[in-house]
Amino acid sequence: MPQSSTISGDGLLLVEDTPSLQMLYATVLRKAGYKPMLASSGAEALTKFAEHRPSVVLLDLMLPDADGLMVMREILALRQETRVIVITANGSVNNAIDATREGAHDFLVKPLGDIRMIGAVASAFAEMHQEVALTVDDISRSDALDRAFMGRSEAMQEVHSRIAAVAGSTAPVFILGESGTGKELCARAVHLKSTRAAQRFVTLNCSAADPEQLEIELFGQAGPKPGRAQSQVQARAGAIAQADGGTLFVQNIQDMSSDLQAAFLRFKQRASFAPVGDSRQIKVDVRLICTASRDPTEDMRAGRLREDLYYRLFVIPITMPPLRERGTDVHLLAQHYLAQIVAEEGKAFSRFHPEVLDLFLHLPWRGNVREMINVLRHAVVLHDGEMVTREMLPPGLAQMDVPTATASGMPEGADPLAGMTMAEIEERAITAAIARHHGSVPRAARELDIAPSTIYRKREQWDKR
Template structure:
């Protein structure tokens, strides 16, 4: 089974100190095809991690001998690409939010829902497979991306033409478009078609990073030199140093503080930077690609983005079209992602009923490709068969078609007409998360609710 290959090749470590819960979680994972290694303490977890280097870790934050956050930090220090899914009690959600700020891939709140836990693990392994596919060799990297970045529409052909034109340049690229349209995929395409394709593609999302740590994440940090060997071993490379020779993809740069924007501008002007806590100027060769969840011109006019930095970055714009403007491209994308998700979930789905394909063409897709993937994952996880039918789609999805067909109603009323309050709440929260590129804390601020409320509701939706 596909999961068995993942669990064997990459490794999955489950860290849970309560024997009954450890047995329960391990049983659920094994039924899904995974082969988890087990640890009941922080010390045992670090020992097994150092020996086996698993790629995904399910980590309870409440351990008998160690702070779960400290264990997570040590794991990421040993292997930064590890996908860590933290587990927390219902009353300790703030700890889990802190963990995501420090590099956790996802978090789960007890009591764990089987579907939510397996979904989180599958998502982590899916990202790892994508990362591996993008680092094997130039041909396979390009093929893997082309399959997910396909499109025959006029809008997408214009994007492909622009990518081909700018790939050979070293000028900064600014990618525009609604949330969920594939801006990061576009950035990867520019990188993979450039002479830097064999080098690293490093991402930094300014809005998803703790503002107090953003400078360190960007430029790295040199600790006080209490001993030469010790200082050397503790030096932390930031995104700029990691991208040397390759491409740095910065999301939501307008969320940098004014002082950090000034430092970033100096880096662009000099092609050198100074790590936090150091005085050295380090020279690098980096191709910069940026994107933002808002119009950068408006951010510049509103004073959120420095004018001189704006003109330095906004050299070559590429606009990703919304999914609703891509015509039958949606059928190609739906088929591609259906095959991918079905393989991940060990299901037999391989095609769609005609009425589903017709519906897909007429939906507004406010969350764009990200929403399409979520719809397909919902259908695949909760149902069986070979054909995705209308009845398998999320509740209320069909009503969104009124956006495209009922010009007499406002978009908001059209989406909500005929839905229950619970369904409206789910759609509003999901759309807010999509608008903020998956950031629950930012979506919570927009909706004026606590992030923990969103996490609890997502747990309830996964169980239903």
Template sequence: MVVEDIASLAMAYAAQLESAGYACVIADSGAAAIAELDRHGDRIKGILLDLQLPDTDGLELLQTNGGITSRWPVVVATADGSINRAIEAMRLGAFDFLVKPLAPQRLITIMRSAVQPLEALATPARTPVRAATTNGFMGFVGMSPPMLGVYRQIENVARSRATVFITGESGTGKEVCAEAIHKASPRGGKPFIAINCGAIPEDLLESELFGHLKGSFTGAVSDRIGAVQAAQGGTLFLDEICEMELRLQVKLLRFLQTGTVQRVGSNRTEDVDVRIICATNRDPEAEVAAGRFREDLYYRLAVVPIELPPLRARGHDIELIANTFLQRFGKEEGKNFDRITPEFARGLASHKWPGNVRELQNLIRRAAVMFEGPALPEEALPRMARLPRESAALSAEPVTGQSPACKDPAAPVAPLATDDLAGLLRGMTLDDIERLVVETAITDAGGSLPAAARALGVSPSTLYRKRERWIEQGLAS
């Protein structure tokens, strides 16, 4: 059913859909649409709904008739300036939205996806949306109240086509969340492709996403599809999306609106069908306000936001995760470890975990390699959890040159004595100190590696290389 009050547009949309093999019925108002659903709802498989109708607003129609989106897939059509209203329609249960003027092939592709039964999309290998054990859920470990809320969100969004915007500190499990949504969705048997937008140089990211033709730039020795086409039928996960340059954000927005990609060096567009999930460790609304992230792209991506809690806010989950990692890595090393002691668990709980679950994973992996067991000694705890109280204070507050006793901002600054600083760092290797400085700079920069690099006077690629090396050594947070 095409719900559009402008007769010429309604007839054009119907003609385009009929050319693809669909029979169409047209309703020119909200009242006519409701009447048609009441009379012939059984034969209607999908709805194209204009948000601007003569007798009602499309959003109001969906709000006051809640059964529409639960029974029929609804694709809303909106003008370019009201994308935020289309996003609200998707939150009310709409399948997807299109921006006018509607591209014929995009219209056909979206409506075909909308009316296709979920059973036809599903595969026997699709993971059920249920917790595997009493201690976890689809790759996650932990049953704290904040995580139970996340699990409910994953359950609700998994079978939808809506784009998902995952936020959270570095190491909280954003890619695990994206994979859980993908595996539990009708696309679970198709590819899951992950791209880190911050780890790929700007001049190569476009090619990585959209592909290129042979000879289109130096080093392009053959035709190559990008991540978008590699994820055909499945899910594309764009990690650290806020690190993407504005120029490429425009091209990503065009892909999202048209459902087509254009390889570097080509003048031909190609249709694709992928679901987008993205993530960032920054505050995306702050990035929009600062002009570093396009507002229209944010509206297009942030249909369903999911915020992952930091590890320090997950209580008993820390002990559960540590024991899970300890048994896994102990088995890999051919060792038998007991569950961690209450004293060791208290030591873990006292740590701030700036690197979250990734930091805990690396800590336990290192312990499984370095210690024979069956119990883990205190030396296996994070260094900051073992250092004297003064050293713990150093990790909690960055060194600014101001004396801790100096409470008045207008008072003269008392520099920290070199001997005091050396004493606090005693026992740490140069690599430990470098990691502490780098991680502190990243935290101060709100998780942005480029901003941290500017503060430290190095290039972002230097920080990425250092982190990659630390990850390989099992030291990164």
């Protein structure tokens, strides 16, 4: 359940002209920990929005003095990043599509279920928090993403070049990489550098969604038909409708059922879809970006991903390198996230002791950027000062030895083969070659006269141990 101390700072505006409903919705929201501001008309809503600039707005489309869509346009003109959840008594999916095309975050149909309403509000705040987390010193979202996506290593320069090449295309992009390497940031970078940058970027994680609800999350759901007995089914716009004109980012598509993969393939082929409970096809214009932490080729061969869908989606691959292969990018990212965490926690840290920077270069970073953020937050929250020292790091890191490497990459004075198996010698040789080339797998592969894919495959096997 959300905490009121957090939510009240973000601001929630409820716009409902029926007094009994306004009181009911406000009571439900307060019990959930929110502190909603209330408005009973379009004019009052715009006045309160201009004064308080709330992050989330629950907006009834039927107001006594104004068209709700017009009010929404005015709100988004004042603050584009605000999440507007529209409410209507009309269960038409067309209204849902119109609202989402105009910029609505979600769509609710009266009578509102408490769980559905709170879920929509929580989702809106969560999305706002994810974007605010990228913001440093009130820079624009694009600039913030560029800072979080920084990198001078050859591996990251290759990523940036690929993004620049594909951003203007409509071809599907498939982003590969370990968990925590920044695959969603990569997808957002493609979106923000494309002609669709002003439109919505919608995310759907197939592994996080309830399998029984995933079809509705994707295609949406039609409401009760006129003349039929009213049911508990509520119309809602799915991820595809919300992304119309923009980009749909689908995570872990191999976790869709085979039947749903077939339906998704039809949508990809026809550029149209039918909401659950409706046979009418709705045309959309959506750029697809997919991602997976596993190799989609292996998923296809294992039967987890349909072959025909694989060839439709795996058109332009982009591989995000793990943090341990990015050389001194580690220092750039550490400084960036230190500044961000310091701002959040109200501390004074501004730099790292050289020992910490040296240690960061040698850490395996199995959790990639997420692990780095956790390490930095540990140091900042539990300590005070201007410089982060080794003693401030989590215990396991603070006591870790940093080997003195020779030109061969082996510890000084050690017999590189004594007591080692062939597999261990191979791992040490590959790791040393990558280090010599500052994290560049392609250069290490050329030195060792093997394919880069061989190194990536072996690294994946080592990570699973």
